Amino acid sequence: MFRRRGPARLATTGRAGSGGSALAPGGGALALDGVGRTYRGGAVVALHPTDLAVPRGRFVAVMGPSGSGKSTLLQCAAGLDRPTSGSVRVEGVEIGSLKEAALTRLRRERIGFVFQAHNLVPSLSVAENVALPLMLGGADGTDGATARRAAVALASVGLGDRADDRPTELSGGQQQRVAIARALVTDPAVVFADEPTGALDPATAHDVLALLRQAVDQDGHTVVMVTHDPAAAAWCDEAVFLAQGRVVAALHRPDAERVHAVMRRLGRGAVAA
Numbered sequence: 001m002f003r004r005r006g007p008a009r010l011a012t013t014g015r016a017g018s019g020g021s022a023l024a025p026g027g028g029a030l031a032l033d034g035v036g037r038t039y040r041g042g043a044v045v046a047l048h049p050t051d052l053a054v055p056r057g058r059f060v061a062v063m064g065p066s067g068s069g070k071s072t073l074l075q076c077a078a079g080l081d082r083p084t085s086g087s088v089r090v091e092g093v094e095i096g097s098l099k100e101a102a103l104t105r106l107r108r109e110r111i112g113f114v115f116q117a118h119n120l121v122p123s124l125s126v127a128e129n130v131a132l133p134l135m136l137g138g139a140d141g142t143d144g145a146t147a148r149r150a151a152v153a154l155a156s157v158g159l160g161d162r163a164d165d166r167p168t169e170l171s172g173g174q175q176q177r178v179a180i181a182r183a184l185v186t187d188p189a190v191v192f193a194d195e196p197t198g199a200l201d202p203a204t205a206h207d208v209l210a211l212l213r214q215a216v217d218q219d220g221h222t223v224v225m226v227t228h229d230p231a232a233a234a235w236c237d238e239a240v241f242l243a244q245g246r247v248v249a250a251l252h253r254p255d256a257e258r259v260h261a262v263m264r265r266l267g268r269g270a271v272a273a
């Protein structure tokens with residue numbers, strides 16, 4: 001388990017002989033056990049076998065140089081890609097054992113996604129966009145309960161008064177907040193955020209990160225966020241650093257300066273913390 005308090009740690013524990021790394025063993029919201037991904041019959045190793053356990057109610061940043069395996073890790077953890085080795089458990093459910101339909105349902109109901117491009121549907125209202133995961137899951141849109149859940153999620157991101165607008169009537173930051181409401185509306189086990197502030201100016205990025213932090217602190221959500229930005233990582237409880245497909249470092253309660261220092265080291269080719 002991650003520790004809430006304690007000294008900063010750069011050290012990670014390796015899997016003997018595999019180069020994988022673990023912040024901590026155990027279950028919780030998300031657990032990767034020896035998850036690896038290769039391409040071209042093993043010629044390209046995007047992710048070496050990796051262990052990672054994320055307890056509920058944590059905000060975790062995944063960082064590392066370009067090509068280090070961040071997206072690969074995220075895609076495997078979120079059930080968007082099938083790893084070539086190891087297992088992923090979401091709330092204890094091993095997703096590799098699920099058939100495609102069950103995996104789709106798990107992704108829809110237990111996982112939230114926030115991407116750099118928010119992918120809102122322009123022809124739907126803001127409220128309808130937020131309700132979309134519920135509707136796709138078979139919710140009855142006419143009984144009021146779906147609309148109420150969407151309204152609560154929208155209010156939680158401060159956009160309760162924009163429910164009837166179209167996404168194009170909102171600013172980029174507001175659209176990203178709608179995307180966060182949409183990710184949270186199903187009360188997922190884990191929210192995966194891939195560069196959620198990559199397209200935003202610093203002030204707007206600040207607001208979006210504060211919302212994700214609030215989702216963790218106030219509502220007990222779990223967020224795993226890929227980011228290149230040390231200032232974004234500083235909002236997290238933990239930062240894990242990848243280099244050449246391996247977890248090579250971790251920071252507890254990271255601050256931007258220490259994150260910068262690790263990234264500088266990794267940029268110079270140092271892969272051992």
Ligand SMILES: Nc1ncnc2c1ncn2[C@@H]1O[C@H](COP(=O)(O)OP(=O)(O)OP(=O)(O)O)[C@@H](O)[C@H]1O
Nearest residue numbers: 039044045046064065066067068069070071072073
């Ligand atoms: N479909 C694929 N076929 C072959 N190699 C791939 C494929 N997808 C990813 N890779 C390789 O796997 C490695 C990790 O890629 P990944 O996209 O996970 O890195 P990343 O850290 O997310 O990079 P970035 O920060 O630039 O988005 C890279 O060397 C990449 O070229």
